[in-house]
Amino acid sequence: MVFLALFSEETATDYLRDRLGPRYEAACQKCVHHAQKSAFFRYCYLLIHGGMWLDADLALRQSPAPLFTHPMPFFHQRRRIHSLLANWLMIAAPGDSVIDEIVAISLRNIEDTAFFERHAAARNIPAISGFHVVRRVAAQRLHSVFKNTPAAPTPIGVIDETVHDAI
Secondary structure, three states: OOOOOOOOHHHHHHHHHHHHOHHHHHHHHHOOOHHHHHHHHHHHHHHHHOEEEEOOOOOOOOOOHHHHHOOOOEEEEEOOOOOEEEEEEEEEOOOOHHHHHHHHHHHHHHHOHHHHHHHHHOOOHHHHHOHHHHHHHHHHHHHHHHOOOOOOOOOOEEEOHHHHHHO
């Protein structure tokens, strides 16, 4: 089944209020930059519904269906640019623990007035709710795996340039 959901700023905040409550709506409304709002919304949407988030300026060349059979979230990695994870292409199951952690950290960053104002003033939007949060969660998960923690976290899949160019 293919489902395409398009949201305006107003319908996105209404959606967050209706699905997650006024705290999430207020957090989205507090965001000062459209990219920040979009990042926070996409994490929340994926947490609720799962599926694939694909930014409007990306196009698929073939079906990503095989990626949906894995029990882990996938994130895009652009090696040619910065060799780090990004949030413009994400695939996850509903309620995924990695996405849940990304939502929780983004929400905490937005609600922490001192943190928010310091980073907003510096125009460091990715640190509040952007791809820096995705990278932080991924790094913490990998660190936990390598330290052999008793409750191993969900692994994280990476779609690199080779796969991205093929998709």
